[in-house]
Amino acid sequence: MPQNGKNHEYICSVETAINEIGGKWKSLVLCSLKDGKLRFSEINNKLPDISQRMLTKTLRELEKDHIISRKVYPEVPPKVEYSLTTKGESVLPILDSLCEWGKKYGEGEDYLED
Amino acid sequence: MPQNGKNHEYICSVETAINEIGGKWKSLVLCSLKDGKLRFSEINNKLPDISQRMLTKTLRELEKDHIISRKVYPEVPPKVEYSLTTKGESVLPILDSLCEWGKKYGEGEDYLED
DNA sequence: CAGAATCCCGATGGATACTG
DNA sequence: CAGTATCCATCGGGATTCTG
Numbered sequence: 001m002p003q004n005g006k007n008h009e010y011i012c013s014v015e016t017a018i019n020e021i022g023g024k025w026k027s028l029v030l031c032s033l034k035d036g037k038l039r040f041s042e043i044n045n046k047l048p049d050i051s052q053r054m055l056t057k058t059l060r061e062l063e064k065d066h067i068i069s070r071k072v073y074p075e076v077p078p079k080v081e082y083s084l085t086t087k088g089e090s091v092l093p094i095l096d097s098l099c100e101w102g103k104k105y106g107e108g109e110d111y112l113e114d
Numbered sequence: 115m116p117q118n119g120k121n122h123e124y125i126c127s128v129e130t131a132i133n134e135i136g137g138k139w140k141s142l143v144l145c146s147l148k149d150g151k152l153r154f155s156e157i158n159n160k161l162p163d164i165s166q167r168m169l170t171k172t173l174r175e176l177e178k179d180h181i182i183s184r185k186v187y188p189e190v191p192p193k194v195e196y197s198l199t200t201k202g203e204s205v206l207p208i209l210d211s212l213c214e215w216g217k218k219y220g221e222g223e224d225y226l227e228d
Numbered sequence: 229c230a231g232a233a234t235c236c237c238g239a240t241g242g243a244t245a246c247t248g
Numbered sequence: 249c250a251g252t253a254t255c256c257a258t259c260g261g262g263a264t265t266c267t268g
Contacts, residue, residue: 012216053262075229155250167252192248
């Protein structure tokens with residue numbers, strides 16, 4: 001209670017959001033799904049730099065938090081499709097903002113103003 | 115070139131943004147500065163869970179990317195103030211979005227819909 | 229195809245002590 | 249006060265191999 005309660009609440013909410021959609025890969029996986037459902041290998045094609053292991057792990061975490069859903073087709077060879085849930089779609093505006101920001105303030109330019 | 119160029123560009127911009135303001139602490143430090151300049155110890159008070167070492171490191175990275183500025187007052191004992199740059203202020207809307215999202219979809223509720 | 233399992237290394241990050 | 253320095257534990261994450 002030394003500090004402003006509103007401010008603390010603000011920080012906690014941001015922290016919650018970062019925990020669920022932050023990290024190195026989560027947001028990028030969500031980007032890849034923004035135009036519709038994709039199979040495991042299709043996501044991997046869109047994100048060539050992620051390893052299978054990390055992709056699996058990231059997908060599991062997003063699924064656990066109900067941000068994406070996973071549908072398995074009982075076929076041989078296996079087919080699995082991932083898509084955004086309602087909750088997952090609600091982060092798309094945030095991704096848009098990040099994209100805008102990244103485009104504008106990307107590394108490269110030097111800002112001589114401070 | 116196997117994939118849609120627009121989509122790839124989108125992903126790259128998001129990645130850039132995540133690199134600069136993502137991670138465990140950066141966004142929270144930015145939150146703490148959203149209402150104005152603060153001293154090192156004041157930031158630490160708002161974020162009791164961050165260690166001195168991590169706070170120092172995080173501040174250095176944000177400074178390097180011109181997101182915050184650091185002003186040293188040549189006094190004894192030392193006084194250092196951190197504040198958002200113009201670039202730093204441009205991320206506040208994103209933090210607001212994250213806060214909104216975190217408040218709405220915070221851990222705790224179970225979503226039985228998928 | 230969509231993973232699970234194993235091995236392994238470097239980065240992350242906490243605790244503590246010290247300093248201008 | 250605002251750090252720096254050191255030690256050390258944990259974790260992220262790559263490469264590779266194996267399987268239903």
